Amino acid sequence: MVEHRRFGNLLPHLVLLAGVLIVAFPVYLAIVASTHTDTLIANGQMPLYPGTHGLETYWHTIVSGTGKTTRQPVGGMMLASLVMAVGIAVGKIAISIISAYAIVFFSFPFRMTTFWIIFITLMLPVEVRIFPTYKITSDLNMLDSYSGLILPLIASATATLLFRQFFMTIPKELVEASKMDGAGPIRFFFDTLLPLSVTNIAALFVILFIYGWNQYLWPLLITTRDDMQTIVIGIKKIIDVHDALTEWTVAMATAVLAMLPPVAVVVFMQRLFVKGLIETEK
Amino acid sequence: MADVTLRNVRKAYPNGFEAIKGVNFEVGDGQFCVLVGPSGCGKSTLLRMVAGLETITSGEIGIGGRIVNQIEPADRDIAMVFQNYALYPHMNLYDNMAYGLRNRGMPKHEINTRVQEAARILELAALLERKPGQLSGGQRQRVAMGRAIVRQPKVFLFDEPLSNLDAKLRLSMRVEIRKLQRRLNTTSIYVTHDQLEAMTLADILVVMNGGQVEQIGNPLEIYQKPTTTFVAAFIGAPPMNLITLRDSDIHLPGTNADAGILGIRPEDLQMVNGAVPDGGVALDLTVETIERVGAETYVYGQRPQQQRQAAISAKPGELPPGEILVRIPGQQGPAIGEKIRAAAVRDKLHLFSADGRKRIEI
Numbered sequence: 336m337v338e339h340r341r342f343g344n345l346l347p348h349l350v351l352l353a354g355v356l357i358v359a360f361p362v363y364l365a366i367v368a369s370t371h372t373d374t375l376i377a378n379g380q381m382p383l384y385p386g387t388h389g390l391e392t393y394w395h396t397i398v399s400g401t402g403k404t405t406r407q408p409v410g411g412m413m414l415a416s417l418v419m420a421v422g423i424a425v426g427k428i429a430i431s432i433i434s435a436y437a438i439v440f441f442s443f444p445f446r447m448t449t450f451w452i453i454f455i456t457l458m459l460p461v462e463v464r465i466f467p468t469y470k471i472t473s474d475l476n477m478l479d480s481y482s483g484l485i486l487p488l489i490a491s492a493t494a495t496l497l498f499r500q501f502f503m504t505i506p507k508e509l510v511e512a513s514k515m516d517g518a519g520p521i522r523f524f525f526d527t528l529l530p531l532s533v534t535n536i537a538a539l540f541v542i543l544f545i546y547g548w549n550q551y552l553w554p555l556l557i558t559t560r561d562d563m564q565t566i567v568i569g570i571k572k573i574i575d576v577h578d579a580l581t582e583w584t585v586a587m588a589t590a591v592l593a594m595l596p597p598v599a600v601v602v603f604m605q606r607l608f609v610k611g612l613i614e615t616e617k
Numbered sequence: 618m619a620d621v622t623l624r625n626v627r628k629a630y631p632n633g634f635e636a637i638k639g640v641n642f643e644v645g646d647g648q649f650c651v652l653v654g655p656s657g658c659g660k661s662t663l664l665r666m667v668a669g670l671e672t673i674t675s676g677e678i679g680i681g682g683r684i685v686n687q688i689e690p691a692d693r694d695i696a697m698v699f700q701n702y703a704l705y706p707h708m709n710l711y712d713n714m715a716y717g718l719r720n721r722g723m724p725k726h727e728i729n730t731r732v733q734e735a736a737r738i739l740e741l742a743a744l745l746e747r748k749p750g751q752l753s754g755g756q757r758q759r760v761a762m763g764r765a766i767v768r769q770p771k772v773f774l775f776d777e778p779l780s781n782l783d784a785k786l787r788l789s790m791r792v793e794i795r796k797l798q799r800r801l802n803t804t805s806i807y808v809t810h811d812q813l814e815a816m817t818l819a820d821i822l823v824v825m826n827g828g829q830v831e832q833i834g835n836p837l838e839i840y841q842k843p844t845t846t847f848v849a850a851f852i853g854a855p856p857m858n859l860i861t862l863r864d865s866d867i868h869l870p871g872t873n874a875d876a877g878i879l880g881i882r883p884e885d886l887q888m889v890n891g892a893v894p895d896g897g898v899a900l901d902l903t904v905e906t907i908e909r910v911g912a913e914t915y916v917y918g919q920r921p922q923q924q925r926q927a928a929i930s931a932k933p934g935e936l937p938p939g940e941i942l943v944r945i946p947g948q949q950g951p952a953i954g955e956k957i958r959a960a961a962v963r964d965k966l967h968l969f970s971a972d973g974r975k976r977i978e979i
Contacts, residue, residue, distance in 0.1 A: 506701055506703060508699040508700070508701055508702075508703035509703045509705070511668075511670050511690075511697070511699070511703065512697070512699060512703035512704075512705075512764075513705075514670070514689075514690050514691060515668065515690050515691055515695070515696065515697055515717070516691070516716050516717030516720055516764075517691040517717055517720035517721050518691075518716070518720050522720065526705075526716070527705055527707070530707040531706065531707055
């Protein structure tokens with residue numbers, strides 16, 4: 336097997352290449368489509384090369400909106416999505432790191448029960464508990480608000496579990512050394528635990544940001560105002576127009592724009608993630 | 618500077634396990650006390666109780682005349698060096714040492730003076746900007762010591778600080794720790810399972826077994842006059858030969874102790890040609906194994922009249938029954954299979970009661 340390296344590598348590479356093409360082609364098509372005119376695409380002539388109307392389309396999409404529909408410019412949607420996604424990611428991390436801290440480093444009655452109660456909420460994503468959650472959100476007057484978009488989604492069993500597993504690998508001597516150095520629980524948390532968790536936080540942030548960004552059902556229920564619409568809902572609305580031609584260029588431009596922040600987060604956080612892996616040693 | 622006193626200290630866990638069964642001892646001001654014993658004997662637990670990391674079930678621990686049972690670890694004026702060093706991985710060396718001082722609200726310039734001084738003593742001055750991950754084991758160990766020194770505590774506590782180091786480094790750090798302690802003249806309690814460390818470091822040696830103190834004293838005194846067979850076998854390497862007198866033909870002239878345990882250190886046995894030293898003991902052996910370590914040679918011999926009891930396994934660190942270890946200087950030695958006679962003079966003999974709990978003077 337080792338002797339035939341050259342040919343042995345060929346087939347796997349072809350398979351990988353095919354995989355990349357399959358994934359990348361629709362993305363490429365979306366970018367290409369967003370640079371042509373609506374009429375061209377509506378005629379069914381979808382070219383495979385970039386067109387010349389790109390700047391125009393993106394200007395309309397992000398900033399001005401178009402005259403044909405009453406929809407908002409996508410710029411505002413992106414802002415709404417960003418606030419929600421960051422809010423959910425930060426909120427989830429904050430809540431779960433604190434609960435994991437309590438579960439791992441403090442002994443209190445029903446500690447394991449608490450952990451398991453948190454754990455079984457894995458089986459209760461928002462889609463399952465949507466009615467009671469909606470009722471509570473509405474009772475608290477949080478409809479059409481960012482707190483309504485974010486708060487009901489920030490409890491996270493996954494993140495709590497992840498932090499718990501990480502905290503359990505921290506040697507107990509480190510806790511004791513802090514204790515002897517006169518650091519109380521709060522100091523230990525901020526001075527030692529948080530800096531050590533940077534890697535985990537970065538990794539979780541990537542996952543949770545994308546989770547938040549991709550939320551569809553919950554924002555659809557909670558928001559009715561146009562200026563609070565998220566971009567994921569926006570795409571759907573742009574495609575579903577009545578008695579008019581779907582603005583495919585705008586739809587595609589919106590799709591491309593919707594892709595950018597998660598990609599940026601992955602790219603940026605990946606560097607932090609790797610850096611954290613290299614520098615941190617327990 | 619302070620003394621440490623333990624009075625009837627007990628530790629019982631909620632599951633009923635008694636880790637410490639009533640320990641009394643006192644460490645004088647500036648003394649270096651070593652707690653030694655096999656793993657699970659409770660020595661680390663005891664140290665952690667002094668540190669305040671374990672609660673005290675009953676009894677009293679005093680540091681500098683103050684009972685500290687109810688005092689938080691940070692307020693006991695002690696510093697501890699952990700086995701795995703427990704350095705803060707995300708802080709550089711300077712911050713690692715300064716952290717405890719900052720938490721106590723010490724002025725910056727004073728912190729700086731103390732850290733620089735500690736770094737100078739420990740030869741870490743050039744490394745202060747580094748993080749623990751970039752250091753070797755020995756350097757990390759020194760940082761852990763530095764973190765203790767800068768606090769200028771009343772008592773240093775060491776929890777097996779050298780056991781993560783390789784043998785060579787362990788030796789040099791051992792010397793360094795001793796020098797440092799002499800220089801700072803700070804009361805220290807040091808836990809180890811290594812009897813060599815214990816012997817070389819201690820002013821007072823506390824030998825522990827099964828949650829109890831077996832013997833307390835000056836290391837050489839303990840070596841010369843172990844009070845129980847446990848101490849006899851534990852202190853000294855290679856371990857003391859212990860012979861149950863009842864099933865042997867050895868007779869100790871001048872005593873009528875025929876039911877007891879005779880102990881002879883390997884280094885006290887000499888190869889002789891027939892004559893038994895006056896009042897001493899001679900053992901006829903068939904050489905089974907020879908270990909040459911350079912400066913000396915270990916001869917493992919089997920006593921012929923002793924039935925081989927292979928089924929009875931010896932405790933770790935003890936010789937199998939019937940086997941006798943003779944330690945002779947140099948590289949010369951008998952051949953395997955040769956019959957030799959090894960003898961010890963009378964005042965090198967140790968005699969214990971049959972249960973091994975009491976030393977009988979002969």
